[in-house]
Amino acid sequence: MASFLLRRLLTALPTLFLVITAAFFMMRAAPGSPFDSERKLSPEIERAVMAKYGMDRPLGEQYVNYLKGVVHGDLGPSLKYKDKTVIEVLAENFGVSLTLGLSAIIVALIVGGTLGVFAALRQNGPIDYLASTLAILGVCIPTFVTAPLLVLLFASRLELLPNAGWNGGAPENLILPVTVLALPQIAIISRLVRAGMIEVLRSNYVRTARAKGLSEFRIVTRHVLRAAVGPLVAYLGPAAAGLLTGSLVVEKIFNLPGLGKFFVISALQRDYTVVMGMVIFFAALILVLNLLADLLLAALDPRMKLS
Amino acid sequence: MIPGSPERSQMMQAAKGRSLWDDARRRLLRNRAAVAGMIVLGVLVVLALVGPSLTGVAYDVIRKDDVWLAPLQGGHLIGADSLGRDLLTRLFMGLRVSLAIGVVATAVSLVIGVAWGAVAGYFGGRLDETMMRIVDVLYALPFIFFVILLMVTFGSNIVLIFVAIGAVEWLTMARIVRAQTLSLKQNEFIEAAQAAGLSRLAIVTRHIVPNLLGPVVVYVTLTIPTVILAESFLSFLGLGVQAPMASLGTLIANGAQDMELAPWLLIFPSAVMIVTLMAFNFIGDGLRDALDPKDR
Amino acid sequence: MRGGRQLTAAAALALAALVGLAGCGKKAAVRPACPPGQDCVLIGNAAELSSLDPHHVTGIWEARVMRDAFIGLTVDDVDGNTQPGIATSWETSADGLVWTFHLRESVWSDGAPVTADDFVFAYRRSLDPKTANETAALIYVLKNAQPVNAGKLPVEALGVKALDPRTLQITLEHPAPYLPELTKHLSMLPVPKHAVEKWGDAWAQPAHYVSNGPFTPAEWRLGDYMKSVKNPRFYGTAGVCPAAVYYYPTNDAISAERRVLRGELDVSTDILSNRIAYLQKKAPGYVRVKTWLGVAYASFNSNVPGLNDPRVRRALSMSIDREFITGKLLRGGQLPAYTFTPPGMANYTTVAPPEWSSWSFERRQAEARRLLAEAGYGPGHPLKVEIKLRNSPDPTLFYPAIQADWKSIGVDARLAQVETQVAYADYRSRNYQVADAAWIADYNDPITFLFLMRSDTGAQNYSDYRNPAYDGLLAKADAEADAKVRATYLAQAEQLMLSDAPVAPIFFYVSKNLVSPSLSGWVDNLSDRHPSSQLCRKKD
Secondary structure (H helix, E strand, C coil): CHHHHHHHHHHHHHHHHHHHHHHHHHHHHCCCCCCCCCCCCCHHHHHHHHHHCCCCCCHHHHHHHHHHHHHCCCCCECCCCCCCEHHHHHHHHHHHHHHHHHHHHHHHHHHHHHHHHHHHHCCCCHHHHHHHHHHHHHHHCCHHHHHHHHHHHHHHHCCCCCCCCCHHHCHHHHHHHHHHHHHHHHHHHHHHHHHHHHHHHCCHHHHHHHHCCCCHHHHHHHHHHHHHHHHHHHHHHHHHHHHHHHHHHHHHHCCCCCHHHHHHHHHHHCCHHHHHHHHHHHHHHHHHHHHHHHHHHHHHCCCCCCC | CCCCCHHHHHHHHHCCCHHHHHHHHHHHHHCHHHHHHHHHHHHHHHHHHHHHHHCCCCCCCCCCCCCCCCCCECCECCCECCCCCEHHHHHHHHHHHHHHHHHHHHHHHHHHHHHHHHHHHHHCHHHHHHHHHHHHHHHCCCHHHHHHHHHHHHCCCHHHHHHHHHHHHHHHHHHHHHHHHHHHHCCHHHHHHHHCCCCHHHHHHHHHHHHHHHHHHHHHHHHHHHHHHHHHHHHHCCCCCCCCCCCHHHHHHHHHHCCCCCCHHHHHHHHHHHHHHHHHHHHHHHHHHHHCHHHC | CCCHHHHHHHHHHHHHHHHHHHCCCCCCCCCCCCCCCCCEEEEECCCCCCCCCCCCCCCHHHHHHHHHHCCCCEEECCCCCEEECCEEEEEECCCCCEEEEEECCCECCCCCECCHHHHHHHHHHHHCHHHCCCCHHHHCCECCHHHHHCCCCCHHHCCEEEEECCEEEEEECCCCCCHHHHCCCHHHCCCCHHHHHHHHHHHHCHHHCCCCCCEEEEEEECCCEEEEEECCCCCCHHHCCCCEEEEECCCCHHHHHHHHHCCCCCEECCCCHHHHHHHHHHCCCCEEEEEEEEEEEEEECCCCCCCCCHHHHHHHHHCCCHHHHHHHHHCCCCEECCCCCCCCCCCCCCCCCCHHHHCCHHHHHHHHHHHHHHCCCECCECCEEEEEEECCHHHHHHHHHHHHHHHCCCCEEEEEEECHHHHHHHHHCCCCCEEEEEEECCCCCCHHHHHHHCHHHHHHCCCCCCCHHHHHHHHHHHHCCCHHHHHHHHHHHHHHHHHHCCEEEEEEEEEEEEECCCEECCCCCCCCCCCHHHCEECCC
């Protein structure tokens, strides 16, 4: 266990290092600077600004300084939000992305799980067809198609829901973005649960349980569901990454103050430090989530060895 | 599916013989969804290739009187856009661009992935460990961010979109190919080739790579739609192909802007996008079922 | 694969499920920030603020917030006209160089008195190279401002002096009748000396914020909103309607527009041009369109072979179908532009548009072809140009039309769409042939437009236009104390520049605001300035 964790950490460090290095040099290679605008800065002011952020130094030195900062947990000041540090920008927006992502995953687990269970129990019944159709649609209809269509229907035509905005996370404002984010996940989760359950339902020990006269309900809740959870947990790591990607689009369309929206804006505005901070944060997040998924998986299934 | 499972390697070994491919073809043709997918895809490809020249107007011709004409008006079968350009022509053009991006980027990922995976799997040892560790590290990168950074760094031109997306998608390919190679390596015909004194590189290129066809074909059909999606996603964020060129993604993005005023600008491109993705997914699933009888 | 047949039925079921999911929403608009009956105003303010320090911001959306928080020597009224602010009166020396401002008795939001010293401190800070104020160059008209800003003179050398706590004296480099316009600008807003000295740059955090205007920033949630509350110590606080103003960074104009229509916001400060006609029909009384002091233009890089020939530039300019762009594509009430300075500019006279502007489009095209042929371009040897444009809604809409116009006179025109940030960097480094550019007046005076083509303007003179006669006329205007005479010099300069066509003006901007009819106190005006203090929600 300890050696497993240690080994994972040892892979995580080079990954993070690579992320930082690649992002740093790509960002600096990008044409344009954070200080380009309609209005040209006078050379003196430009020099003063560059000096203020240490950008008058050679690139290599800036890189080393940046790495030193990261090691000490300092991601620097934002170049565009002049009174904020990168950490503050991240902290102020992570809550929104987290709320969105968690809500979407919970909705997807509930809806997808239920669909999957019933689809497996009544194979080729109406729910099975609904689930498999949803699965196909969920994979084939991208979020940037569902989002505008749902806005058109529920916000513009029916005027039931707000079309954008955060409003402190009011439920009305969450419904559409969470639905859009959850749909593809529902598709995948219902497929996973269905497949996992069918496999278990056909297994010998379920047959034994049936022979012993256990009720179908007990069989499903006691034995089958537990076994079907494994693939789900394994999927949660990649799912988190998928949610992050999805939230880029969703946050943009619904104008939500989350990390995804800020990432795109900051990349376009060349806010080097904020972009770097977000890339590092996301990379770390994905590493941690994958690790957690592996640990959970091992805890659920003692046969699985951590390797 | 678990690449490299014993069943699969037996299947792959048998793939040498003609009968398994015949078998697979028969199974594929029995799968109605896959057949429908192939027919639809065929139609789409034909439309993408010849469609733009069938409508009688170029995709970038601006008709000053046709701004936002609804479908069936002014000779526009499915309407005109905010500049008075024929939507049908632009849709065919967009389809062509999206399919091209899908195919080319997948080819890029195919070349890198197969080469990487085959070399790592065949040579094994230190080399394998290093190469796969690199893949592991790259896997953990938040890729969409890197694609965005790439577009930001080098500007959005179409070649770069191919390369960027292809470079992202090769990782899974490399893993699949490596696992497959590892199991192929144990096979007698490889040992025979070694005994015959073929160089290791020759063995990789002549014997290993051709035998990877099955899983690679399945993965390719599933990668193309992923790539098409990725491009549209970039277009949606304003980093896709350049105006006045169109892709399905840029058409959808523009359509979403004007959806209350001109819903056809959103609906038709979205429908084509969904149909295209579904066709690929049906074919991919069908191929997987056909090539891997285990699931039956 | 089981899908197939049942697909339609199942899709219908799925949709029904979605409707069920959405069913729990209420029909009433959500305004948790500002429930009905409360006096607050919710503004869709286009983009996020980069700072709350007036000397650290540049954007129009930022200036809007700053002008609600600070009152300079002068201030906008609801028409956007200049009226006395902290200064109640002022006089000018005969040579127009020394201005004396008399300040009213007023206090900061923490009770400290606003003194002439605060202004001296603020102007010095604004020009101090250490402040890195990006708009400092706008007030180089102040005596010694440029050397101070360049770090060549100490800040104390700046031509600004507190004669006593309530009298401020400003000395200029040359006469500038537009100084009272300029004193409303970001770079000349006062900052609280005592707070800045106490907190340093952190004074601009909401927790430490001190202002002297109708509102004081109180809460800022990045990406969500910035909230300013009424400042009870503002000298005119009795006339301030809202108790709080919320500024929302609504990057997406279309979604902001939907929020205004739903009543979630009271104002959106941007509408996409080609949606105006639709909105006027769908929501009568919301759309506020008004000529604005801004111009969209194409800049020709005169370092590029071909484009260094005025005949070629004229040909390109006259073959742009501006009426199609404004009438069919933008449709937002923009005026086709044939001159560079917008109509309605203060301190100016009218400039006659080029003769060809009254011709039919066909005749213009024929003349353009003739000019191109004269310059050596024709069917066998077409002129090739690349148009670089910013990746934003308006340019991406109308530049394809310009490309098509140029193609129709035999020019091989290509579009290269780049991100806004990259576009400006490329223009600055002259890495372009034809550039999509725009300029909005910083203050209401023609010099804010005409200085762009002066040869010493440097990077911002995108076309590298150099004409000693033009420079000479501008210099004469600068030295002229009589506003009328000055105006004629400036008009001559513009006429001269237009005939050389370093730029092709395309259309004059309109300000496009979506304002809920339940809001009173919004007056459309040329400067597109609308003090939030005067905005009032009608009681329902």
